[in-house]
Amino acid sequence: MDWRTWHDRYDLGGSWLERRLQAVQSQIRAALDRSPSGPLQVISLCAGQGRDLLGVLADHPRRDDVRARLVELDPRNTAFAGDLVRAADLDQVEVVTADASLTDQYRGMVPADLVLVCGVFGNIADADIDRTIDACSQLCRTGGTVIWTRHRAEPDRVPLICERFATRGFDLQWLSEREAGFGVGAHRFTGEPQRLASGVQLFGFIGYDVLKQANTEADGA
Template identity: 55%
Template sequence: MTRDWYAWHHHYEDPESALSRRLVEVRRRIGATLDQAPPGPLRAVSLCAGQGRDLIPVLAGHPRGGDVTARLVELDPRNVELARAAVSEAGLTGVEVVLGDAARTDAYAGLVPADLVLACGIFGNISDAHIQATVRRCASLCANGGTVFWTRHRQAPDLVPTICGWLAEEGFEPVAVSSPAEGVGVGVHRFLGTPRPLPAGVTMFEFTARPRPA
């Protein structure tokens, strides 16, 4: 069974839903990262960006929003249309929404290593092996000092501690990781290493047939 990723966004209309509460935390963390970013231009990429609800509103309302060149990659054309409309309405001339497969490394050519890398709504819908592979690629997607934002549910089996370990192995340090008691899984890690070349033509992950909470 394949999840309808357009209908999936309807959960955001309920402010008490786990997705809505997670979205608030992701936006807060993106804003805090922009607050602390050094002067000058910034780059951002968003994997499986959906309707861009996590990044676009933050850039629209933040003083540094105009400094950000961003690429949002999304496969569902309905979500792409809504994200592009949001970008246009916000007047974010540096933001592009690309219709394409976010799992393919080619989608990010020319814009990585980036200062902000969003991998939200992915790790709950791919295998553990593909999560680890994607974490490994984050060392190519992130610039030195760049930040990756990721999500994963805290239901059993709770893989969040393992993901944090994989990130540490790749040269990331934790900035913030939500606790199980918070009911949502949001991780923020900063890359301290030297970015690796991003290979062309590589598929980082594939979604599982039976979607789980992200």
């Protein structure tokens, strides 16, 4: 999968990816709007080109309150995100080219007010989805928000994702309709943040295309 060209579909008017982006941005705005006054910290795992967060921060009233770290492995995507940061004069946004699955990438930024896990759950194994949700109690402050995405193709893991968040002290704030053709969820953390574990890999990024093929082969076995 070429993850640089994959992002081009954001520019196709009316595409499911454009509509998903709009849904994510709407939830980011809502999370920033209800955040307490003062400095805010935001982290984004597998941030891609950062269009979701950067598209909101560019003109949001809280933009100068936000310190953010976007972590993405593909240097072409981080270069794109860096251009967006500079164009919007978002000096407090850090774009890091690194493995977003490693907990050490978020040291000094957690617990955060907003945690973005977009484009992750559809590309990793079920056990890693559980592990990443568990780790959100280390990444998110009490009262903070986690926003995530996951496709609705079979096997549809959106209900299980919501259940897992609930068991970890996260209250569902919003979930996209099943008919939307994509899954976007926002959860508010009501528990106490745990200490960030050092040197832990939360997931292995497999890719939805590889996972889809594996599921097809399993069904035909």
